[in-house]
Amino acid sequence: MSRDTVLTGVGRADPQRHPSEARLLDYACGSLAGSARLVVGAHLLTCPACSRAVGEFERVGGDWLEALDPALMSPEALPLALARIDRPSPPAAPAAPRPEGWLPVPDAVARASLGRRRRAAGAWIVPVSRGPGAERCYLLGMSAGRGAPAHGHRAGEMTVVLRGAFCDGDEVYGPGDFCEHDGSIKHAPRATATGDCVCLIHTDGPLAAVDWVGRLVFPLLGVG
Amino acid sequence: MTGRTARPKPPGHSQMIAAIARCGDRDAFASLFQHFAPRVKSYLLRLGASPEAAEELAQETLLTVWRRADRFDPSLAAASTWIFTIARNLRLDLARRQVRAAAAAPPDEAPPEPQPDALLGAREDEARLVRAISDLPPDQAQVIREAFYSDKPHSEIARELDLPLGTVKSRVRLALARLRLRLAEPGDST
Numbered sequence: 001m002s003r004d005t006v007l008t009g010v011g012r013a014d015p016q017r018h019p020s021e022a023r024l025l026d027y028a029c030g031s032l033a034g035s036a037r038l039v040v041g042a043h044l045l046t047c048p049a050c051s052r053a054v055g056e057f058e059r060v061g062g063d064w065l066e067a068l069d070p071a072l073m074s075p076e077a078l079p080l081a082l083a084r085i086d087r088p089s090p091p092a093a094p095a096a097p098r099p100e101g102w103l104p105v106p107d108a109v110a111r112a113s114l115g116r117r118r119r120a121a122g123a124w125i126v127p128v129s130r131g132p133g134a135e136r137c138y139l140l141g142m143s144a145g146r147g148a149p150a151h152g153h154r155a156g157e158m159t160v161v162l163r164g165a166f167c168d169g170d171e172v173y174g175p176g177d178f179c180e181h182d183g184s185i186k187h188a189p190r191a192t193a194t195g196d197c198v199c200l201i202h203t204d205g206p207l208a209a210v211d212w213v214g215r216l217v218f219p220l221l222g223v224g
Numbered sequence: 225m226t227g228r229t230a231r232p233k234p235p236g237h238s239q240m241i242a243a244i245a246r247c248g249d250r251d252a253f254a255s256l257f258q259h260f261a262p263r264v265k266s267y268l269l270r271l272g273a274s275p276e277a278a279e280e281l282a283q284e285t286l287l288t289v290w291r292r293a294d295r296f297d298p299s300l301a302a303a304s305t306w307i308f309t310i311a312r313n314l315r316l317d318l319a320r321r322q323v324r325a326a327a328a329a330p331p332d333e334a335p336p337e338p339q340p341d342a343l344l345g346a347r348e349d350e351a352r353l354v355r356a357i358s359d360l361p362p363d364q365a366q367v368i369r370e371a372f373y374s375d376k377p378h379s380e381i382a383r384e385l386d387l388p389l390g391t392v393k394s395r396v397r398l399a400l401a402r403l404r405l406r407l408a409e410p411g412d413s414t
């Protein structure tokens with residue numbers, strides 16, 4: 001793919017904001033699960049530096065595996081395995097096409113992006129996954145210059161930018177950028193004027209609207 | 225014992241995977257299975273899987289090695305690294321399916337059950353590993369055990385050990401580096 005198809009609006013695809021090292025280690029160990037893993041995974045697809053770091057941690061995981069005391073397998077384990085490799089492998093599900101103008105995304109996200117978009121006030125939402133508990137994951141699209149209504153979080157939030165850029169206060173987040181907030185933040189992210197913005201977002205709980213716009217719009221979007 | 229033979233630890237595992245990709249080499253598969261399936265099972269047992277589930281996931285892991293052998297790139301990762309990531313991902317897939325199945329039954333609220341520390345310190349008789357870990361300063365050893373033998377995010381480890389997250393991170397980092405060096409040394413089979 002050419003850079004032109006990857007980028008829209010903002011002139012860079014190399015992410016400037018990354019998950020913490022602790023997150024990357026959790027990813028490598030497998031202790032980061034669910035949609036938080038999906039969001040970090042989406043960042044890794046666009047970020048050579050973080051992929052390298054995860055690869056290093058995985059190498060340690062491989063060393064651990066190698067050094068583990070072997071468990072006892074059942075006597076028929078190997079014959080069973082040899083019989084299984086003779087069976088034809090199940091056909092792989094065809095990969096969903098990457099939405100035009102987006103960065104590469106995990107297949108689960110590409111598939112979810114085909115879902116019905118709920119629209120309200122210059123934004124759209126497509127749910128990606130729900131649960132366990134209050135955990136939610138969704139795609140948020142914002143039209144150029146428009147934004148999500150101001151909101152607070154009752155829980156943590158992770159975001160990765162899949163297209164365009166958004167600003168949040170003085171900060172600008174471009175393609176591939178990752179950001180994480182704890183439950184204390186109140187903010188009103190908004191797409192930059194240069195183009196539409198799409199983000200993949202994981203939250204540990206529902207959003208809390210801080211103004212009447214949000215209270216009106218969030219139920220429509222299904223995130224309140 | 226501490227001879228400086230710079231031979232790669234598991235000789236030939238990468239070539240075995242290549243032989244599977246090239247010509248469906250069943251002998252190579254059998255060797256890989258004998259070596260890795262019991263270790264993958266051990267890894268899953270440590271994370272609290274039942275013996276049956278651990279055995280089944282070990283089977284699936286090696287089956288995946290067979291099916292995706294052509295996607296293995298020895299210039300990117302060691303065989304053990306690749307197989308570790310396959311096992312890790314299959315375990316996460318299984319956990320996801322279980323969560324989904326559980327979510328279908330009771331209402332939203334039930335928080336994920338805290339994993340009892342069935343994982344930690346259960347069996348630590350791996351001579352090499354113990355040797356490697358015993359070389360670490362105790363604080364690093366503790367952090368590294370928690371990180372790989374349990375399923376806890378680092379923030380939780382920090383809370384439990386009553387340490388700032390930054391300290392846990394830097395200890396993990398140091399410990400990993402030392403452990404890497406230690407494990408890269410030839411084993412005691414020489």
Ligand SMILES: [Zn+2]
Pocket residue numbers: 015017018019043047049050051
């Ligand atoms: Zn990164």
